[in-house]
Amino acid sequence: MTTHTAPDATATIAAYDLRAVREQWGDLLAAIGRPPRAEWPPRDSRALGAVAEEADEPAVGRLPLVLREHPAPLNLGALDAAISVEQALFESCDVIAAAFQRPVRRRRVALRSFPPRTVMREDQADRDDPARWHYPAPTSPGSRAYGLHWAACWLEGRALGEQVGDLFTPLSPLVIDDLAAVARRARTRVETALGRDGRPTALDRSCPYCRGHLTAHTRSGDPMAATVVCSTGSACTAPVLLDRGRRVWAGADLVGLYVALESAQR
Numbered sequence: 001m002t003t004h005t006a007p008d009a010t011a012t013i014a015a016y017d018l019r020a021v022r023e024q025w026g027d028l029l030a031a032i033g034r035p036p037r038a039e040w041p042p043r044d045s046r047a048l049g050a051v052a053e054e055a056d057e058p059a060v061g062r063l064p065l066v067l068r069e070h071p072a073p074l075n076l077g078a079l080d081a082a083i084s085v086e087q088a089l090f091e092s093c094d095v096i097a098a099a100f101q102r103p104v105r106r107r108r109v110a111l112r113s114f115p116p117r118t119v120m121r122e123d124q125a126d127r128d129d130p131a132r133w134h135y136p137a138p139t140s141p142g143s144r145a146y147g148l149h150w151a152a153c154w155l156e157g158r159a160l161g162e163q164v165g166d167l168f169t170p171l172s173p174l175v176i177d178d179l180a181a182v183a184r185r186a187r188t189r190v191e192t193a194l195g196r197d198g199r200p201t202a203l204d205r206s207c208p209y210c211r212g213h214l215t216a217h218t219r220s221g222d223p224m225a226a227t228v229v230c231s232t233g234s235a236c237t238a239p240v241l242l243d244r245g246r247r248v249w250a251g252a253d254l255v256g257l258y259v260a261l262e263s264a265q266r
């Protein structure tokens with residue numbers, strides 16, 4: 001049975017940051033295999049299709065993603081971010097499990113022996129409970145085998161005080177503070193590596209309507225909440241509204257800009 005105790009604000013923010021990390025994890029792994037670039041919108045963005053359909057389903061869901069060995073990483077910044085974020089979350093799981101996860105129950109088991117003897121053995125069902133965090137051992141990676149996605153989900157459950165039978169005790173406020181700091185750093189690391197940390201990016205292609213400079217502004221956590229601004233002003237003939245004197249593309253208009261950029265290049 002799963003129940004919740006009411007989480008406090010810090011715990012809720014920690015869970016929110018952890019969710020942002022795992023929802024962008026697939027993008028980060030994909031970014032490792034591509035050269036970094038200051039081009040927006042990206043040519044191969046599936047997200048653009050999502051804007052057209054106004055759908056916003058996370059591509060990854062809850063599937064476990066294991067950090068792959070990359071034979072030839074093209075974006076070392078993304079690879080470094082992935083390794084450090086994965087390590088930080090795995091270590092948090094180890095530390096929290098050690099203090100707030102009930103050890104495996106032991107049961108007295110009768111041996112077929114004469115004279116009759118009993119021994120204490122680990123309860124296998126309790127040990128193999130999938131809700132449990134398993135530590136790495138020399139012969140097994142434990143729960144790390146399920147990748148960052150599962151680690152982030154597990155930490156979210158702990159932050160929000162999700163109870164699974166008597167397997168976990170609620171985290172102390174200090175531990176929730178630490179977890180919130182780890183989650184925030186992880187999210188910042190992922191979003192910086194993906195260029196989603198809100199810094200404006202000068203695009204390497206000029207405005208298809210007036211040859212002005214284009215700058216992308218990407219809001220944290222949501223690549224499609226970007227806006228692109230032309231430097232020219234009202235003289236630019238782009239078919240979008242003026243915002244504070246500049247042509248600005250946002251939302252579904254970004255698809256139109258993307259199409260115009262593509263045809264300008266041909």
Ligand SMILES: [Zn+2]
Pocket residue numbers: 207208209210211212230231232236237238247
């Ligand atoms: Zn323009």
